[in-house]
Each structure stands twice: as structure tokens, then as C-alpha cells.
Amino acid sequence: MIRYIYGNDLHKFPKLARTMFLDRADQFKTRLGWDVTVDARGFERDEYDAENPLYVIWENKDGTHGGSMRLLPTVGRTMVNDHFIHLTDGVHIESPLIWECTRFCLARGAAPGVAAALMLAGGEVMQEFGVMHYVGVFDARMVRIYKRIGSSPDILGQEGEGRAMIAVGLWEFSAEAQAKVARTAGITPEMSKRWFARSFGEIVDEAGLIAA
Amino acid sequence: MGFLRNASRLDGLIERLESAEGLEDLQVLIEELRDEYGVDHIVYHWVNSAGEQYGCGTYDLEWVNRYVEKGYLRIDPVIQGCYQRFHPVNWKRLDWSSKAARAFLEDAITHGIGNQGYSIPIRGPNGQFALFTMSHNGSDEGWERFTGDNRRDLILVAHYFNSKALEFEPGRTPEAAQSLSPREIEAMTLLAIGYNRAQAADTLSISEHTLRVYIESARHKLGAMNTTHAVARALSRGVIVV
Numbered sequence: 296m297i298r299y300i301y302g303n304d305l306h307k308f309p310k311l312a313r314t315m316f317l318d319r320a321d322q323f324k325t326r327l328g329w330d331v332t333v334d335a336r337g338f339e340r341d342e343y344d345a346e347n348p349l350y351v352i353w354e355n356k357d358g359t360h361g362g363s364m365r366l367l368p369t370v371g372r373t374m375v376n377d378h379f380i381h382l383t384d385g386v387h388i389e390s391p392l393i394w395e396c397t398r399f400c401l402a403r404g405a406a407p408g409v410a411a412a413l414m415l416a417g418g419e420v421m422q423e424f425g426v427m428h429y430v431g432v433f434d435a436r437m438v439r440i441y442k443r444i445g446s447s448p449d450i451l452g453q454e455g456e457g458r459a460m461i462a463v464g465l466w467e468f469s470a471e472a473q474a475k476v477a478r479t480a481g482i483t484p485e486m487s488k489r490w491f492a493r494s495f496g497e498i499v500d501e502a503g504l505i506a507a
Numbered sequence: 508m509g510f511l512r513n514a515s516r517l518d519g520l521i522e523r524l525e526s527a528e529g530l531e532d533l534q535v536l537i538e539e540l541r542d543e544y545g546v547d548h549i550v551y552h553w554v555n556s557a558g559e560q561y562g563c564g565t566y567d568l569e570w571v572n573r574y575v576e577k578g579y580l581r582i583d584p585v586i587q588g589c590y591q592r593f594h595p596v597n598w599k600r601l602d603w604s605s606k607a608a609r610a611f612l613e614d615a616i617t618h619g620i621g622n623q624g625y626s627i628p629i630r631g632p633n634g635q636f637a638l639f640t641m642s643h644n645g646s647d648e649g650w651e652r653f654t655g656d657n658r659r660d661l662i663l664v665a666h667y668f669n670s671k672a673l674e675f676e677p678g679r680t681p682e683a684a685q686s687l688s689p690r691e692i693e694a695m696t697l698l699a700i701g702y703n704r705a706q707a708a709d710t711l712s713i714s715e716h717t718l719r720v721y722i723e724s725a726r727h728k729l730g731a732m733n734t735t736h737a738v739a740r741a742l743s744r745g746v747i748v749v
Contacts, residue, residue, distance in 0.1 A: 303591055347591055347630075368593045370666065370727075371630060384690040384713075388720060390727040391666045392659065424594040425658040428720050449716045465720055496588075496600030498647060 296354050297416045297487070299494035302347040314360035315352060316340055318402040327434055327458060343367060343374055343397065351416045353409045355402075362401040362409040366420065366429075369393045375430050375463055382452030382463040388430050394420075396431035396466075401440075411444040411480035418476065419491045421468040428467050435460035445475035516543060517660060518736045524667055525730055533671065534563040540664070541565050544657070546643045547621045551668045553637035555676050564640075570618040577614075582607045589628040589638055595662065597654060598624035599647065616644075623650040627665040631673055639665030663732055670730070687746055691725040694718055696747045699738045 298308070305312040316338035323329045323339055333339050346367055353361035367373055369388055373395040376387050396417065401410055420426060431448060433441075435458055441447045448464030455461050477484060492498075520543070524536055533551065541549045550564030562571075573579075580586055584601040603612055616622055621644035629637040641661070643650065654661070687695070690711070697707035708718040722734055729746070731737035741747045 301592060349592075349594070368630070371593075384721075385688045386690050386721055386724055387685055387688060388724050389685060390723045391662050392723060392727075393720065420594075425662050427659075427723065428716075430720065449714045451717060465716055467716060467719075492600075495594075496602060498597065498599040498651075499603065 296493075297412055297490045298352050298354050299416070299420070299491070300350050300352060302344060302350070305350070308354075310358045311352060311354055311360055313338075314402070315350070315363050315400070318360050319363075319398060319400050321403060322400045323398075327436075329434075329459075329461075341374075343372070346372055349420075351413055351420070353405070353412055360402055361405045362413050363398070364396050364400070364413055364417065365398045366417075367395045367397075369395055369430065373430075374432055379432060379452075379461075379463050382454060383430075384451070390427075392425065392427040394426050394429055396429040399431065399433050399437055408480045408482070410440050411446075411476050412482055414441075414444055414446045414476045415473065415480050415482060415487055416490070417466070418468055418473040419487055423491065423495070426468075428465055431464050431466065433462055433464065434458070435462075438462065444479045446472050517664075518732050521664070521667055521730065521732055521736075524671055527671055529675070530561065530563055533668065537563050537668075538565055544641070546641050546653075547619065548640075548642045550640045550642075551637065551665075551672070552640070553631075553635065553669065553672050555672075556631075556633040556635050557677075561672065561675075566620065567618065570615075570620065573614075573618070579611055582611050584608050585624065585626050585638070585640070589626050590636065591630070592628050593630055595625065595627045595654075595658065597650070598626070598642075599650075619644075621645070623647070625650070625654045625661070627662055629665060629669045631669060635673065635676070637665075637669045637672060639668055660732065666727075667730060685728050687725055687728055687741075691721050691728075692741075692747055694721045695725050695738060695741045696749060698722070698734065699742060699747055699749045 300308060320333045320337055320339035323331045324333050331339050332341065343365065349366040350363055351366065352363040355361045368391065370391050374397050375383060375395055380387060417429065446466065448466050451463045451465060453460055453462035477487065520536060520540060527533055527536065537549050537551060548565045550562065550566055552562040554560050584603055585598060588596055588601040603609060621642040623645055624640060624642040626638050626640040629639065631637065693711060694707060697710055702710065704715050704718055708715045711718065726734060726737040729737045729740045731740050
């Protein structure tokens, strides 16, 4: 299932959080060889994890991490503006309607639907929170995965070769792409809404509350 | 309760917000905004980097005093559900299940706050935090529709209130507004001379989606509500010349 968790609530999901940071080390350091910092516990964490981002995480049945991504508003500090402005035509991308999506990670051996489930969740966030675009940083392997699940970004710029390639891309919401991603993920729109409500709360009638 | 159909009124309000010089000006503007939207209340509340609280809005003074007196800040699910976050919140999604929260809600409704609310949290620099809230008495469906239809504008207005409030921070050295990059200036210039988006994107050899993001970014930096308003502002400030 998908969980949406702010950084300051990660401690409530210790197993999920621990395995997420371990899987990030495995993906970004071990497999991709990116210049990232891995701490003594084996966690890959950077300065943006300290900005209290909103994590979108696939939780496996045993409570471990299956895949994740990290969202931050572009009106605050973002990785794209701090480190990749040479890939955005020099544009400091900034608006309350544009969020940044980084550290898209899949655990080793993640089930085929996990990447699509994360993209589907990204679409829920756009629809519910009025986000018009994501700007994201991703690696070469993801280009293929995004294409397969039917949610390819517009690539603004890229650098590096082969496995070391890093790109900055843009996504916007389209109902059509969302439906396609849902089919690839094998998740019904109702299920997706239910997971969203589980993290952000159901719409509850206050008359019932006061009477309770 | 409705849509602010006359978009230029909102543009005008934003222009005046930009020239506001103090809390009194914000108060006048927030009352007007409340009347324009036809909702019961709008409140803007912020905590600055030194931990001092400020606010303006349309709640009765009696309720504001009572809120402070009763220490509702510690109980209010809106505060709990918005602090340190950055997504807009329909109050109905919050956790009102504790006895204290239910009693608080009942008291709020008695004081005319309404049974519906929508809050937009904003995280500013150095720990500054703000909440822009609308509340109303009405049906769940009506409120869903209203907040859905107006969400974009409300988010923008909330952020403009906050940029203004940041200027009022004591001892703050005014930082230069983020200036437009050459690419954003090119995009705005093409729109100003009448190119449509497809033509502008083609001229700049970028996709239309990329162009939309550049324009959106420029709109934000220019403090405008929409593209037309942004082009007008860029021209009047001499950011672009045609």
C-alpha cells in the first residue's frame, strides 16, 4: 500500500523509514554510483531530508520499503534550484503550484507495479493539493520505467552518460495518463483514494462528531 | 459563497496587497476578500522567525480572545494538522475525534466560525510559518465544490499575504525579489507581442509544457495572479521591453 508521510512523522513508521533510507543507499550509491552521503547506519540522507519533505512510500506486506519518492514545494529550498539550474536553462523554478519530486527509488526486486503505484500517488497529490507541475531529478533507468508505465516527463536537461546520466524533467496531471498509470499499477481509483484518505484523513461530518 | 468571477478585481486586490504598509492594510484587504468570495470568514495568521504571533482576519474579537484564554492553540486540530506541512487542508479531513477537539469544534460553531474550513499552510524562511484560512457555514458538497473551484487562486493569495508579512519582520533586510532569468524574459516577451503558447514554445525550441513551467515561474516572481496580469506587470516594471 501507499503511505504519505511527512519527514517529522517518519519516526512513527520505524521499519518503513529505516528500509527506505537503506534502499536509497543501495540504489543511489551502490547501483548508480552517485556522489551521495551514506551515514554510519547505512542510510542515504541529504540536506533536503532535513526540510521536512512529504514522502510517498510503497509499503510491502511485511512493513518494509518497496519504493518511494520525496516531494518539496519549490517556494522553499529545492535540489533542482540549488544544484541543477544548469539543466533548466538557468530558470530558478519557483511557484506554490510547482513541487519538486526527487529520490525516486525502487527497492531491489520491487514488484512490477510499484513504480506505477508511486506515480499514481503523485497524481493524487496533484489533484487534491492543487499542484500543477512536478519538476523532478531522475536517473537513466527511470526514463525507461516512466515510459513503460505511461507517465513520461518532458526532459528539460540532462548530463552524464550511461548509468551515471542524471536528468531534470517535468510532469503535469492528465486524467488520461492517470488512468493508464492506474491500469499499469493494477490499482483501482477507489483503492488509491482510500490510501490517500488513510494518510490525510477521511471527510467526516461534524454533526456526527459532536453527537459522538 | 462563490467564485471570484471578475478576475481583474482579484488582480486589483493583489496590487493593493503589494503596496500594503502594515497590518491595518492587510486587515482592510482581508475583509474585502471575504466579501468578494462571500464566505463567512478569512483569517491569516503567522508566527515569525522569533516566535512572535500576528494575525488579521474577520473572526469576532470575542472568539479570538476566547481562543487565547482557553489555550485552544494546543487543542485545535487545524493547528496540529497544518503545522510544519505544506498541503492545503479541508478541515473535515482532520482528526476531531478527541473529546477536547469535539468540544472546541462545538464552541467554534457557536461563535459563528462555521462548520466548514479550508486552511493553506505556508512555510517561510528561518522557521516562519503561516496559515491562511477560510471558514463557512454550509454543506459538505458545496464546500468541496467551492474549495475545488477556487483552490489555485486561494493558494496564490495565501502566498502573497505571506510574502507581504515577511516584509514586516522586524530587522529584516529587504532581499531582492528573485529576478527573471533570460529564458523567462524571452518567454514573457513573446507572449507580450502576441505569440500564442505554441508559437512561443516553437520559437524558443522548447516544449509547450516547459514553456508553461517557465511562465508559471515568472508569474510567481512577478507577483501576478495569471499570465495576462504577469505580462502587464513585466511591461510596467520594464522587466521586458517590446
